[in-house]
Amino acid sequence: MLDTLLSQIGTAIAVVVITFAFLKGEEPERVGAGAYALGLLASLLLQDDSRLSGPQWGVMAVDTILLAVYAGLAWKSRRSWPVWATAFLALIVMCHVLMAIDLRPPVAAFYAVMNLASFAILLAIALGTVRAWQDRRAAGLA
Numbered sequence: 001m002l003d004t005l006l007s008q009i010g011t012a013i014a015v016v017v018i019t020f021a022f023l024k025g026e027e028p029e030r031v032g033a034g035a036y037a038l039g040l041l042a043s044l045l046l047q048d049d050s051r052l053s054g055p056q057w058g059v060m061a062v063d064t065i066l067l068a069v070y071a072g073l074a075w076k077s078r079r080s081w082p083v084w085a086t087a088f089l090a091l092i093v094m095c096h097v098l099m100a101i102d103l104r105p106p107v108a109a110f111y112a113v114m115n116l117a118s119f120a121i122l123l124a125i126a127l128g129t130v131r132a133w134q135d136r137r138a139a140g141l142a
Helices: 005-024 027-046 057-076 081-100 107-138
Strands: none
Touching: 005 027, 005 107, 027 057, 027 081, 027 107, 057 081, 081 107
16 A cells, blocks of 8 residues: 555655644544554555455455444544544445445546545544644643
């Protein structure tokens, strides 16, 4: 997965957002960032680069577990960013399902949707972290 420049840039962005969430975020942001980091590492380990046209069952399982984590976070947290992250992750899981039932759109379209949704999840985590950081600073706790 880290064999192209674009994937390396995307991973670097993920590492920056995850680090920012751990340093400046509160518990929901840290849980979300930690789950994203574990999901990213698990996807790296389970991705089968020899089969790009069929379903990636291991990555689908990781994304489904991650969807359950974010749904629980959205349910228990009073913040709005986990709802957005859950929605984008549901879009990713739906792309896995569509690939599994063997629809015939170009596979590049599925990967484009998955990549854009992954960046949207990172954006939701980053915006949630900024909001939590600003709330703490306004309360004089930071």
